[in-house]
Amino acid sequence: MQDASARVVEHREIGAGYRFLVFEVPEMAVALTPGQFVHVKVPALESSALRRPFSVFDAADGKVSVLYKTVGRGTAALNSVKPSDVVSVLGPLGHGFPLKCEGTALLVGGGYGVAPLHFLARVLKASGHGDIEVFIGGRTKDDLLAVDRFRALGVKVFLATNDGSEGVKGLVTDPLDDELQRIREAGGRFELFACGPDPMLKAVALRATGTGSRGWISMDRHMICGVGACYACIQKTVRGNSRCCVEGPVFRAEDLVWE
């Protein structure tokens, strides 16, 4: 883990309250793996909780990018960061996704949850794993993020929106269920990888355990220290309480206990 002084090289709004932020931080970019997160010190914040956790959207060529939604004080303050500013970034943090997959890799994301899935898709592709499908869900089409980036990787993309403004009208699990049925009828194997809101994660985890397949679920819990010291980010598992920032954020589907 490094506490790096990272130079901001890009920061732009991508619509609907989402922003794309890129840091130059070469040593960390090499060390990060998909599903890990960085803990970013928000310069304008003066309270004791100065950092905010973000999944890594990509890490390559000495740069680390994150895709974030402005939801409160910390992320609003982060909006004012400009290119050439230097920001403290702690990372790599947490346990990410496995980098090998048997059968079709089915990636399921909602909102900013697509961020670690993009990094994963790129790394799986680069390692020669060609069979990758991504399922992106949102309330409206504005919440369907990074669709072009996934398509540019050569990944098959399925979209779903609650209001039907793009893709299938309904939940992201609707096209996922059709695809699960197709793969199973063809005698194929698959693994599920998910990041997004809790109800979606639970639905994906239950599909993994229900079909006896591997599922890797990235949990989003409120964090303070990000390094295992404060126990703010507890996730119930079959082995007891786990710290999302250290034992997670990616857990095996069968290990998670849902409330």
Ligand SMILES: Cc1cc2nc3c(=O)[nH]c(=O)nc-3n(C[C@H](O)[C@H](O)[C@H](O)COP(=O)(O)OP(=O)(O)OC[C@H]3O[C@@H](n4cnc5c(N)ncnc54)[C@H](O)[C@@H]3O)c2cc1C
């Ligand atoms: C491992 C991990 C990876 C994450 N990756 C991303 C990412 O890639 N992009 C992104 O936009 N966000 C991500 N988040 C969530 C992000 O850290 C929070 O949205 C952010 O910390 C909120 O800070 P704030 O001060 O703006 O909001 P606050 O003022 O602290 O809270 C505003 C609202 O957001 C809610 N909130 C706070 N923290 C979280 C959280 N962790 N999850 C869900 N709701 C929260 C609060 O309950 C409140 O309703 C991630 C969180 C974790 C734990």
Ligand code: FES
């Ligand atoms: S955030 Fe402090 S233990 Fe996880």
